[in-house]
Amino acid sequence: MDHSIQAGHGRNNPLWSTPLSRWLSVISLVIAGLAGCERPAAPAPATGASTAAPTKPQPAQVNSVELVFPYGSEKKAWIDAATQEFVASGVKTASGRSIVIKPLPMGSGDVVDETLSGRLQAHIVSPASAAFVKLGNAKSQATTGGPLVGQTQDLVLSPVVIAMWKPMAEALGWPKKEIGWSDVLAVANDPSGWASVGKPQWGAFRFGHTHPEYSNSGLMAVIAQIYAFTGKTANLTLSDLQTPKVAQQLEQIQRSLVHYGDSTGFFAKKMFAGGPAYLSAAVLYENTIIETMTAPPGSAGAPAMPVVAIYPKEGTFWSDHPIGIVQRAWVTAEHQDAANQYIKFLLSRPQQTKAMSLGFRPSDVGIALASPIEASSGVDPKQPVTTLQAPEADVINASIELWRVHKKKSDIVLVMDTSGSMGKDRRMDNARPGAVALLEMLGNEDRFSLLSFSTKSNWAMRSVKVSDHRSQAIESVNNLFPGGGTALYDSISEAYTYLVSQKAVNSDRISAIVVLTDGEDTESKLRLAGLLSQIQSDRERQPIRVFTIGYGNEADGKILQNIADKSGAKFFKGTPQNIRQVFKEIATFF
Amino acid sequence: MNTPTDAPRLTFLGKFVMLLFIAGALGAAYYLWPKAKPASPSADPNGTGAAQPSPTQSPREATANAVTIGVAYGTEKKRWFTWAVEQFAQTPAGKNVTVNLVPLGSVEASRAILKKDKTINVWSPASSLPKGEFVSEWQMQFAGQNPILKSESLALTPMVFVMWAERYEAFMGKYKEVSFKTIAQALAEPGGWNSIASKPQWGLFKFGHTNPASSNSGLVTLVLMAYDHSGKSRDLTMADITSVPFVEWARKLQRNVTGLSHSTGTMMQEMIQRGPSTYDCLFVYENTAIDYIANAEGRWGSLKVVYPERNIWNESPYYILDVAWSSKEQRKASQAFLDFLLSEPSQQQALTHGFRPANVSVAIKTPESPFTRLEGSGLRVDLADVAEPPAPDVLANLLLSWQRARSGN
Numbered sequence: 001m002d003h004s005i006q007a008g009h010g011r012n013n014p015l016w017s018t019p020l021s022r023w024l025s026v027i028s029l030v031i032a033g034l035a036g037c038e039r040p041a042a043p044a045p046a047t048g049a050s051t052a053a054p055t056k057p058q059p060a061q062v063n064s065v066e067l068v069f070p071y072g073s074e075k076k077a078w079i080d081a082a083t084q085e086f087v088a089s090g091v092k093t094a095s096g097r098s099i100v101i102k103p104l105p106m107g108s109g110d111v112v113d114e115t116l117s118g119r120l121q122a123h124i125v126s127p128a129s130a131a132f133v134k135l136g137n138a139k140s141q142a143t144t145g146g147p148l149v150g151q152t153q154d155l156v157l158s159p160v161v162i163a164m165w166k167p168m169a170e171a172l173g174w175p176k177k178e179i180g181w182s183d184v185l186a187v188a189n190d191p192s193g194w195a196s197v198g199k200p201q202w203g204a205f206r207f208g209h210t211h212p213e214y215s216n217s218g219l220m221a222v223i224a225q226i227y228a229f230t231g232k233t234a235n236l237t238l239s240d241l242q243t244p245k246v247a248q249q250l251e252q253i254q255r256s257l258v259h260y261g262d263s264t265g266f267f268a269k270k271m272f273a274g275g276p277a278y279l280s281a282a283v284l285y286e287n288t289i290i291e292t293m294t295a296p297p298g299s300a301g302a303p304a305m306p307v308v309a310i311y312p313k314e315g316t317f318w319s320d321h322p323i324g325i326v327q328r329a330w331v332t333a334e335h336q337d338a339a340n341q342y343i344k345f346l347l348s349r350p351q352q353t354k355a356m357s358l359g360f361r362p363s364d365v366g367i368a369l370a371s372p373i374e375a376s377s378g379v380d381p382k383q384p385v386t387t388l389q390a391p392e393a394d395v396i397n398a399s400i401e402l403w404r405v406h407k408k409k410s411d412i413v414l415v416m417d418t419s420g421s422m423g424k425d426r427r428m429d430n431a432r433p434g435a436v437a438l439l440e441m442l443g444n445e446d447r448f449s450l451l452s453f454s455t456k457s458n459w460a461m462r463s464v465k466v467s468d469h470r471s472q473a474i475e476s477v478n479n480l481f482p483g484g485g486t487a488l489y490d491s492i493s494e495a496y497t498y499l500v501s502q503k504a505v506n507s508d509r510i511s512a513i514v515v516l517t518d519g520e521d522t523e524s525k526l527r528l529a530g531l532l533s534q535i536q537s538d539r540e541r542q543p544i545r546v547f548t549i550g551y552g553n554e555a556d557g558k559i560l561q562n563i564a565d566k567s568g569a570k571f572f573k574g575t576p577q578n579i580r581q582v583f584k585e586i587a588t589f590f
Numbered sequence: 591m592n593t594p595t596d597a598p599r600l601t602f603l604g605k606f607v608m609l610l611f612i613a614g615a616l617g618a619a620y621y622l623w624p625k626a627k628p629a630s631p632s633a634d635p636n637g638t639g640a641a642q643p644s645p646t647q648s649p650r651e652a653t654a655n656a657v658t659i660g661v662a663y664g665t666e667k668k669r670w671f672t673w674a675v676e677q678f679a680q681t682p683a684g685k686n687v688t689v690n691l692v693p694l695g696s697v698e699a700s701r702a703i704l705k706k707d708k709t710i711n712v713w714s715p716a717s718s719l720p721k722g723e724f725v726s727e728w729q730m731q732f733a734g735q736n737p738i739l740k741s742e743s744l745a746l747t748p749m750v751f752v753m754w755a756e757r758y759e760a761f762m763g764k765y766k767e768v769s770f771k772t773i774a775q776a777l778a779e780p781g782g783w784n785s786i787a788s789k790p791q792w793g794l795f796k797f798g799h800t801n802p803a804s805s806n807s808g809l810v811t812l813v814l815m816a817y818d819h820s821g822k823s824r825d826l827t828m829a830d831i832t833s834v835p836f837v838e839w840a841r842k843l844q845r846n847v848t849g850l851s852h853s854t855g856t857m858m859q860e861m862i863q864r865g866p867s868t869y870d871c872l873f874v875y876e877n878t879a880i881d882y883i884a885n886a887e888g889r890w891g892s893l894k895v896v897y898p899e900r901n902i903w904n905e906s907p908y909y910i911l912d913v914a915w916s917s918k919e920q921r922k923a924s925q926a927f928l929d930f931l932l933s934e935p936s937q938q939q940a941l942t943h944g945f946r947p948a949n950v951s952v953a954i955k956t957p958e959s960p961f962t963r964l965e966g967s968g969l970r971v972d973l974a975d976v977a978e979p980p981a982p983d984v985l986a987n988l989l990l991s992w993q994r995a996r997s998g999n
Contacts, residue, residue, distance in 0.1 A: 368888025387867040
C-alpha cells in the first residue's frame with residue numbers, strides 16, 4: 001500500500017483560502033455585451049493570510065494519478081473530510097495506480113473560469129450551482145465545439161435563503177405568516193426601519209447579499225428579487241426587466257444593503273459575529289445557518305442569538321453542487337477512471353450522511369432528511385415550496401445590468417501610504433495599478449476621494465463623481481511617489497472624520513475607507529486606542545467600514561486586522577504580486 | 591444526470607427506420623401482453639423460456655483471468671443493477687468479472703456505441719424502441735454486420751403518473767381525474783395552483799416527462815397523449831394527430847411542460863430531492879415510481895400513483911454486442927451477467943425495485959411485493975387497456991409536432 005504518499009497530498013489544506021468568484025468574467029465570455037469587466041490576471045488569492053496558489057497541478061508521484069479538483073468553497077468542510085477518508089481507503093485505478101486528490105476551494109465563478117482558460121488544469125469540477133456549468137459549457141461550445149464539463153451529478157443540495165435573527169423574523173410575523181421579499185422591502189423602505197413593526201430599538205433595517213457579478217448567492221438574490229417584483233415564478237423576460245416598478249423596487253431594497261462582497265461565507269461570519277447591529281438579515285445558504293446554529297454554545301462560530309431561514313414566499317433557487325469530469329486533452333482515461341471512483345465515493349451513503357450532518361441535503365434520496373435539518377437549527381425541511389425557474393443567459397445579463405444601475409452607491413476614500421519604504425521592492429510601482437483597478441471597478445455614480453500620506457497627509461481629491469473624474473483620479477494615483485514617514489493613524493482618522501461629515505449629506509451610500517500601508521505608524525499624534533475608539537463609537541450611528549491592506553512583510557497585520565474588525569470590514573495581506581487582486585476583491589464590497 | 595449539450599436531431603432516415611422498429615416492437619408487446627394474467631404477469635414476451643438457473647445452483651466456471659465489461663443502461667434500472675453488480679461479484683461466475691455500469695439514455699447509448707465507445711460491451715435500454723435505428727445506422731456505417739449478438743428481455747414495466755399525495759387531493763378536488771386532458775388543463779391555468787385549489791404558495795402547476803427525442807419514456811408519453819386525446823386505444827391515424835383541435839391542444843400542453851430530462855431515473859430523483867416546488871407531477875415508468883415512494887416519505891411526504899387509461903409496456907432488453915472491441919472473454923462474461931440478472935434472486939430484486947419479472951417463476955403478488963405493500967399509493971397489477979402502437983408515419987409526425995411545439999414554430 002502506497003497511499004501514505006498520497007495522504008500527504010490529499011490532506012493538504014486547499015491552496016486558496018477564499019479566492020474570488022469571477023462570475024462576470026464567465027458570463028461576459030458567454031454573453032455579448034458585458035463590457036468593461038476584466039478577467040483576473042491570475043487566480044491568485046486576494047484574501048488575508050492566504051498564500052499564492054500555483055496555477056497548474058504539481059507533478060504527482062509516478063505510481064499515482066492526481067486529480068485537481070476546484071470546487072465551490074461552501075462545501076469545504078465536507079470535501080476535506082471526505083477526501084481524507086477517500087485517500088485513506090487506498091483506492092486504486094484499474095491499472096493499479098494510487099489516486100491523489102488536490103481539492104481547491106474557491107468561488108464558483110473561478111471554478112469554471114480558471115478551468116476554461118486552462119490556467120488551472122482541473123480534472124473534475126464542482127461549482128455551487130448548475131448555472132456555472134451551463135455558462136462554462138456554452139462558452140466552451142462556442143470556442144472549441146465541445147463542452148467543458150461532461151455529464152454531472154448533484155453532490156448535495158441547499159436552498160438559497162434569507163437568514164434573519166429569530167426575534168426580527170418574529171416581529172415580521174414569522175412563523176405564522178409566510179415572509180418574502182415584499183416584507184423585506186416594506187421594512188427596508190420605511191424610513192423608521194424596525195420602528196415600523198414596533199421595534200424602534202433595532203434601528204434601521206440592515207440587509208446584505210454578495211456581489212452578483214462575483215458570487216452565486218448574490219446573483220440568485222438579485223434574480224429572486226426581480227422575480228418577486230414581477231409577481232412571476234418562471235419565464236422571466238427582458239421586457240419584465242424594463243418595467244419601471246421592478247427598477248424602482250430593486251433600488252429601494254438595495255438601499256438597505258450594508259455592503260456587497262464576494263464571499264457568502266464572509267457575510268455569514270460577519271452577521272453571526274457582529275449581531276443584529278451589523279446585519280438584520282442576509283442572503284445565505286440553508287447549510288450555512290445550520291452550521292452556525294449547531295456550533296457548540298460559546299464557541300467562536302456560535303451566533304449571538306438564534307437565526308432562522310426565511311424561504312421567500314415568492315420563491316427561491318437551489319444550490320445543487322453538480323460534479324463532472326472536465327472534457328479536455330489533459331484528462332486521460334486513467335484520470336476519468338480515478339474521477340469516477342472519487343465521485344462514487346462522494347455519493348456513497350456514508351459520505352452523504354456526513355454531508356447531512358454538516359447541514360446539506362444529501363443528493364442520495366435514500367437518506368431521509370433528519371437532524372440537523374430541523375426546526376431547532378432554524379430551518380424547515382419541508383421548504384421551499386416555491387422555486388424559481390433559472391432565466392436564460394441574456395436575462396441573467398440584463399438583470400446584472402439593471403442591478404448595476406440601481407445598486408447602492410458608494411463613497412470611497414483611498415488612503416495610500418507614500419512613505420519612503422514604499423520605494424522598496426517595487427511596492428509603489430505595483431500598488432498603483434492595483435488602486436487603478438479599484439477605480440475602474442467603481443460605478444459611475446460612486447464618489448471617490450484620495451488621501452495620500454507619509455509624514456503628513458494630503459488630499460488629492462475629495463468626493464468626486466467617478467463618471468466625471470475617473471481619468472483624473474487615475475492620473476492622481478499614478479502620480480504618487482514614495483518619501484517620508486508614516487502618519488497612519490492620523491490619516492485614517494482624518495479620512496474617517498471627513499466621511500462622517502459626508503454621511504450627513506449622503507446617508508444612503510456605502511461609506512468606506514480603503515487603507516494601504518507597508519509599515520507601522522511613526523508620525524501620528526493619535527494613538528491606536530484613540531483611533532479604535534473613534535471608529536467603534538461611530539459604527540452604530542454612522543457605519544463606515546475601514547478595509548485595511550498590510551502591504552509587504554513590514555506592515556503590522558495585527559493592528560490592521562484590529563482596525564478592520566472594529567469597523568466591521570476586512571483585513572487583507574498584500575504583496576507586490578497579488579495587490580491588484582486584493583484591490584479588485586475589495587471593489588466587490590461596493 | 592445533467593447533460594452538457596442538447597442532443598443532436600435524428601436524420602430523417604434514422605427516424606424512419608427507428609419508427610419502423612418502434613412500430614414492430616410496440617406491436618409485439620401489444621399482442622403478447624394485454625392478455626397476461628394479473629397474478630402472474632411474468633409471461634415471457636421474447637420466448638426466453640423457463641427460469642434461468644440461479645448462480646448458486648449452476649455457477650459458471652470462473653475464468654482464469656479477470657475481465658471487465660461495460661454495461662450501458664437506462665437509469666430506471668439503476669438501483670437493481672447496482673445491487674446486481676455487487677451480488678454478481680460474489681458468485682463463482684462473477685468473481686473474476688468487473689461490471690462497469692454506464693448510465694446513458696437510449697439515444698446517447700446508441701450514439702456512443704456507433705462511435706465505437708470501447709467501454710461498452712452490453713446495452714440495456716428501457717425498451718427496444720431505439721434498437722431499430724441503432725442497427726440500421728451500424729449496418730450502414732460498418733458494412734452490414736449485425737451488432738447485436740444476443741437479445742433478452744429482463745423485466746417489464748408500464749407507465750404511470752406520479753404526484754405528491756397532498757397535491758393529488760387538491761388536483762382531484764377540481765378535475766376529478768388525472769389524465770393528459772386534466773394535466774393539460776392544469777398547465778394552462780394562468781394562476782396555477784391558486785386557480786386550481788386556492789393555493790397561491792404552490793406556484794404554477796409543474797409537470798414533467800423525459801425528452802422524446804432522446805428518451806424512451808418521452809416517446810411513449812407522446813403516443814399515450816395522442817391516444818388519450820382521441821379517446822381510442824388502437825388505430826391512431828394521421829387524421830387524428832393532424833386534426834386542428836389535437837395539434838392546438840398538444841402544442842399548448844407541450845409548451846407548458848416544465849421538465850424535459852434525458853433520463854427517467856434522474857428526473858424522478860430530482861422530484862424527490864427538490865420536492866413539489868420543482869415537480870407536482872411526472873409521467874414515468876411504474877418501477878421508477880415504486881422505487882422512490884419510500885424515499886419520498888423521508889423527504890417531502892407521500893406520493894400517489896395513477897395509471898393512464900391506456901398504457902404501453904417497456905421490456906428492458908439486454909443486448910450483448912457483437913463488436914470488434916468485445917473479446918471472447920467479455921462476451922462470455924456478458925452472458926454470465928445476463929444469466930445472473932435472470933436468476934430468481936435477481937428477478938426478486940427487480941420486483942423489489944418495482945419491475946414485473948421476466949422470469950415466470952417469480953410471483954408478483956406476494957405479501958412483500960411492492961404491488962401488495964404499496965396498494966395504498968395507487969399501485970395495481972391489472973392494466974385497463976394496452977394501447978396499440980401507431981403506424982410509423984403517425985409516430986414520425988407526433989415527434990415532429992413535438993419538436994415544433996418546443997421550438998415555438
